Amino acid sequence: MQYTRFLVLGDSFSEGMSDEIINGKYRGWADRVADVLAAQSPEFKYANFAIRGKLVKQVFEEQVPLALPLIDGPQTLVSFHAGANDALRPNFDRNIVRTAYVKAVTQLVQTGGTILLFTVLEKNGNGGKASAVWEERMSSFNSIVREVADKFGLMVMDASMDPQSSNPNLLAFDRLHLNTTGHYRVAHAVLERIGAPFDSGWRESAIASKKKPWMIRKALTLLWFLTFALPWIWRRIRGRSSGDGRSGKYTSLTPWPAH
Numbered sequence: 001m002q003y004t005r006f007l008v009l010g011d012s013f014s015e016g017m018s019d020e021i022i023n024g025k026y027r028g029w030a031d032r033v034a035d036v037l038a039a040q041s042p043e044f045k046y047a048n049f050a051i052r053g054k055l056v057k058q059v060f061e062e063q064v065p066l067a068l069p070l071i072d073g074p075q076t077l078v079s080f081h082a083g084a085n086d087a088l089r090p091n092f093d094r095n096i097v098r099t100a101y102v103k104a105v106t107q108l109v110q111t112g113g114t115i116l117l118f119t120v121l122e123k124n125g126n127g128g129k130a131s132a133v134w135e136e137r138m139s140s141f142n143s144i145v146r147e148v149a150d151k152f153g154l155m156v157m158d159a160s161m162d163p164q165s166s167n168p169n170l171l172a173f174d175r176l177h178l179n180t181t182g183h184y185r186v187a188h189a190v191l192e193r194i195g196a197p198f199d200s201g202w203r204e205s206a207i208a209s210k211k212k213p214w215m216i217r218k219a220l221t222l223l224w225f226l227t228f229a230l231p232w233i234w235r236r237i238r239g240r241s242s243g244d245g246r247s248g249k250y251t252s253l254t255p256w257p258a259h
Contacts, residue, residue, distance in 0.1 A: 001195065003077040003114070004043045005253065006034050007070055009063045009104075010081035012242075013118075014050035015249065018172035019183040025249050029178075030079060032187035036196055037077070038256040046256040049248035055089075056082040056097055060104035063248070070253055071113040077194065078108055081118040083144065087137040098144045109152045116194070119145050121159040123166055155193060162189060162203065169206045181206055 008014045008030045016028015034046040047070060049063040059082040071078060082104070086097045108115050119142040122135050149156045159165050162185055168175070170182035178186065184202070191198035250258065 001075065001114070002041045003037050003075055003194070003196075004041050004045070005070065005072060005076040006030070006037055006044070006046050006079070007067045007076060007113075008046075008048040008050050008079045009059055009067055010050040010079070011054045011059070011085055012050070012052035012177055013084070014048065014079060014081050015052050016050075016183065017052055017177040018174065019178070019180050027180075027183070029183040029186035029190065032183065033190050033196075034256050036187075036191055036198075040196065044256055045253040046250060046258075047248075047253050048250045050081075051246050051248055053085060053242040053244070054082065055086050056104065057100040060100045064104050064107055066251060068107060068111060071108070071111040073112050074114050076111075076113040077116060078113045079116045079118075079190075080105060080108060083141050084120045084138070087120075087141045092137055094140050094144070097141065101144050102148055105148050105152070105154075109154070114194075115152070115154045116157065116190070117145050117149050117154055118157045119159050121165050157186075157190060157193060162186075164203070164206050167206050 014028070014030055016026030016031060019027045019029075021027070022031075030048055030050070031046075034044075038044040038046070047067070049066055051063075054062075059080075067078065070076070083097055083101055086092055105115065105117070120138050122138045122142065123131075145156065148154070164170060164185070170178055170185065172179045172182075185206075188198040188202035192202070
């Protein structure tokens with residue numbers, strides 16, 4: 001199928017953090033998918049409502065209403081990725097997340113668009129108690145995604161379909177978001193899944209970086225803590241989010257490429 005519209009809803013993953021920056025915006029996997037879909041249809045238009053830090057209830061209440069009027073049948077591809085930020089919060093409540101997730105996807109399905117869902121990485125390749133908590137929570141969230149996908153017969157992008165999914169070389173310096181290579185791989189995984197032209201070599205092993213000396217690793221960890229972890233903790237204490245005051249990259253149907 002040739003898609004004439006691509007609508008993207010979600011959080012930082014779909015906003016494109018921390019890919020290369022073009023015209024002041026992160027490019028991200030979704031923009032890369034739009035590049036290919038635009039080449040398939042002269043009528044193609046793109047909208048990306050995703051904002052970093054958003055919880056699933058916020059995506060449901062703030063982004064879904066904007067997207068619903070723009071969905072024009074099955075030729076509109078709608079990507080929905082939300083809930084991972086909820087799972088990272090200390091007060092994660094699966095039932096609350098499930099309720100909002102089901103409501104959001106149900107409304108999208110009722111429009112007749114082609115809906116694409118995502119699971120998140122369960123095993124991050126690290127050890128210890130923190131990794132065990134991560135796996136438990138992300139597994140719990142993924143069960144919601146699969147439940148909804150099975151109910152409506154929707155496409156799911158499974159995080160584990162990439163054999164390199166837990167490779168730290170696909171992450172940016174913040175150790176949470178994808179780097180340019182990571183976004184490239186997700187883009188072509190999506191393109192393959194929806195039957196669009198894709199790079200058949202996207203699953204190839206990522207180039208491993210050379211192991212740095214102990215002192216440099218410790219210094220980088222300290223820099224990471226001061227730059228990313230500490231601000232994240234401070235925002236949680238104040239009840240703030242990195243997405244506060246931000247809007248989506250393209251909040252109306254945009255002829256693509258826009259730049």
